[in-house]
Amino acid sequence: MSAQTAAPPTQTAPSRRTRWLRGAREFILHAILQDRVLQRAYPGVMHLLIFWGMVIQLIGTVIVILQYPLFLPIELPWPRQAAYLGFELVMDLGGLMIIVGILMATLRRIVRKPSFLINRWDDWYALALLFVIALLGYSTEGVRLMSVSPEWRAWSPIGNLFAKGFTAVGLDLSGESSLHDFLFWAHTAVGLLFIASLPFTKLRHMISGSINIVFRPQLASGALEPIKDIETAEKLGAGEIDEFHSNALLMFDACVQCGRCEDVCPSTFSGMPYSPRSLLQALYTSMKENLISSSNTKESISFGDMVGKENPWLCTTCGDCISTCPLFIDPVLAVIELRRYMTLTTGDVPGPVGETLTHMERRGNPWGLPKENHAPYLKELGVRVLQPGEFTDTLLYLGCAFGYDNRSQGAGRALISLLKRAEVDFAVLGPAEGCCGETARRLGHEYVFQVMAEENIATFESVKFNRIVTPCAHGYNTLKNEYPQFGGNYTVLHHTELLSELIAEGRLTVDREADDQVHTYHDACYIGRYNKIYDEPRDVLGSIPALKLTEMPRHREHAFCCGGGGGHMWMEIDPNTRINHRRLAEVTDDAKADVVVTGCPYCLIMLDDAIRSKGLVEEVAVKDIAEVLTTHMDE
Ligand code: SF4
Ligand code: SF4
Incomplete structure (x- = not known):
């Protein structure tokens, strides 16, 4: 029996037609229009000029070839007359786009030199090849215009410029015919070299990249692929390159x-010996050596040699890289x-990772605390505990951090006072509430995660509710996007969404104006980037009269991580490479804020830790959004 009285969203496999339509849309938007490439202006325009210049040249070349009955029994009767002039102009401009794009790329690689850009031989090879193709094309056109001198030559402005240039340098026209033939065949040969280079150089990304865009795994944003039939699965993770899925x-x-x-990448930025690009490069190198090596005696590359165990x-x-x-x-x-692979197959994991997983297995939470310690304030505040078979409109799922962590418990109290004030019909599961399992899943222990997910789903099924509300960004993502993989389909709201809704409905009003403290909102990765909850928390803060709200340079979709996700909250991080310290510097130095507000307990803990270890307790504070609201309300 379903837990909800409201119709739950269900995860059904999309039909073939839907998948094709989606694939076509993705291809047009991301491969042809290149919206992601354009997220950065200079390299975006540069790449678009080269790409679209090539597309124009390619289509134009096919049209020219079809003028002759080489492949088809008919001659293409287009373009003629005025259309031909337009065709000449567009082809000419296509070549110009390539050249401008290549010059921009060269400038970027030699002069601008962004720190993350590396120069490999095939970067220069691809640029040089395209430049030579464009140059030979214009030279061929220039010689043709010199010899024929048609009235329409102005419609081929760059070709015409080349013709004038050849004339100016006194090119001997007596041999123009053989020169034209030479240039034409040289142009054709380099064009064929371009095609032949596709599989062996970075140029192949035009094909493999497009295929990846269209056929990449279509999981819900923020969800990881489950290991199916984990009890009997032969492969748990990837320890060798050929254990990775073809995707x-x-x-x-x-x-x-x-x-x-x-x-x-926050890890790279903070000075850790890691970068996603290097990881992918290492995996690609392993793949090349291991899977496509022609050697008959190839040996599988060890895990350590493939990527390094750390x-x-x-x-x-x-998720910012994604x-x-x-x-x-x-x-x-x-x-x-x-x-x-390390967690489930070899067990060779860093000490703190092993300890955290042991806590989850033995105590059912990453804190390793007994169940009795979970959210003692619920009893004190008289929160209703839902019993099997009972109904509530809003099931408040607190999660482990709001249950066990001292700092987060204060935020939990604030949230409950707001729900009571707005007269929300809500209840908690009390001792029946289990850890969502997110930490185990992100640390690679899929088995512990799946057990926890199934237990929680069974608990949810034993009670009745319309929706789940949680103040934990990680729990929100897991319940909303990952539990449907195991049949748990619920309407899940983050508390920033609920608070925004209550304010919009007039059920929650702020009593006092803000003082002159400057606030800034830190977008937690798991509600922001993965779930696009950007406006609701800002609406909540905007409802506080006179509140000074400023943004950090990196906010919303490209907000900088607090350093607590992916199990990092439980790991020992070198003090010199702490991500939370970098984020705090953005709060204090860039936003010049007195209060950093967040909607995630991990961010709360990580930023609080940074404030304390930097000795900035007097200068700056971190608060959950519920705490900020209650600060501006009368008792
Ligand atoms: S998810 Fe974040 S930390 Fe991990 S590689 Fe990507 S950008 Fe870096
Ligand atoms: S994974 Fe990184 S380096 Fe590779 S194409 Fe994407 S952004 Fe570029």
């Missing part, structure tokens, strides 16, 4: 090493597969 291998191949992921633990799963990569490559997918 992952395609991703490794499609990566052009552009470095955009590295540029946004590497997969340095990712916070913040939302930045123009080819929709997902480094987290590789990270989790590698972690699963």
Whole structure:
């Protein structure tokens, strides 16, 4: 029996037609129009000029070839007359786009030199090849215009410029015919070299990248792929390159090493010996050596040699690389597969990871605390505990942090006072509430996660409710996007969404104006980037009269991580590479804020830790959004 009285959303496999339509849409939007590439102005325009210049030249060349009955029994009767003039102009401009794009790329690589950009031989090879093709095309056209001198030559402005240039340098026209033939065949030969180079150079990303865009795994945003039939599965994670799924291998191949992921990665930025680009490069190299080596005696590459044992633990799963990569490559997918191998197959994991997983297995929560310690304030505040078979409109799922962590418990109290004030019909599960299992899943222990998910779903099924509300960003993502993989389909709201709704309905009003403290909102990765909850928390803060709200430079979709996700909250991080310290610097130095507000207990804990270890308790505070609201309300 379903737990809800309201109709739950259900996860059904999309029909073939839906999948094709989706694939076509993705191809047009991301491969043809390149919306992701354009997220960054300079390289975006540069790449678009080269790409569209090539597309124009390619289509134009096919049209020219079809003028002759070489492949088809008919001659293409288009373009003629005025259309031909337009055709000449467009082809001419297509070549110009390529040249301008290549000059921009060269300038970027030699002069601008962004730190994340590396120069490999095939970067220069691809640029040089395209430049030579464009140059030979214009030269061929210039010689043709010199010899024929048609009235319409102005419609081919760059070709005409080349013709004038040849004339100016006194090119001997007596041999123009053989020169034209030479240039034509040279142009054709370099064009064929371009096609022949596709499989062996970065140029193949045009194909592998497009395939990845269209056929990449279509999971809910923020969800990891489950290990199916985990009790009997033969393969748990990937310890060798050929244990990765073909989708992952395609991703490794499609990566052009552009470095955009590295540029946004909080681990790289904080100085950890890790970058998603390097990880993908290492996996690609292993793939090349192991899977496509012609050697008959090839040996599988050991896990340590493939990526280094520490590497997969340095990712916070913040997802910024995923939302930045123009080819929709997902480094987290590789990270989790590698972690699963270490956690489930070898057991060779860093000490704190092992301890956290042991806590989850033995105590049922990453804190390793007894159940009695979970949210003692619920009893004190008289919160109703839902019994099997009973109904409530809103099931409040607190999660472990709001239950066990001292700092977060204060935020839990604030939230409950707001729900009471707004007269929300809500209840909790009390001792029946289990950990959502997110930490285990992100640390690679899929088995513990699946057990916890199934237990929680059974508990949810034993009571009746319309919706679940949780103040935990990680729990929200797990319940909303990952539990449907196990049949748990619920309407899940984050508390920022509920508070925004209550304020909009007039059920929650603020009593006092804000003082002159400057606030800034920190978007938690698991409600922001993965679930697009950006406006609701800002609406809540905006409802407080006179509240001074400022943004950090990195906010909303490209907000910088707090450093607590992906199990990092439980790991020992070198004090010199702490991500939370970098984020705090953005709060104090960039936003010049007195209060940083968040909607995630991990962010609360990580930023609180940074404030304390930096000795800034007097200067800056971190608060959950519920605490900010209650601060501006009378008792
Ligand atoms: S994963 Fe994407 S963003 Fe990162 S280097 Fe490869 S292509 Fe660029
Ligand atoms: S998910 Fe975040 S921490 Fe992990 S590789 Fe991507 S950007 Fe870096």
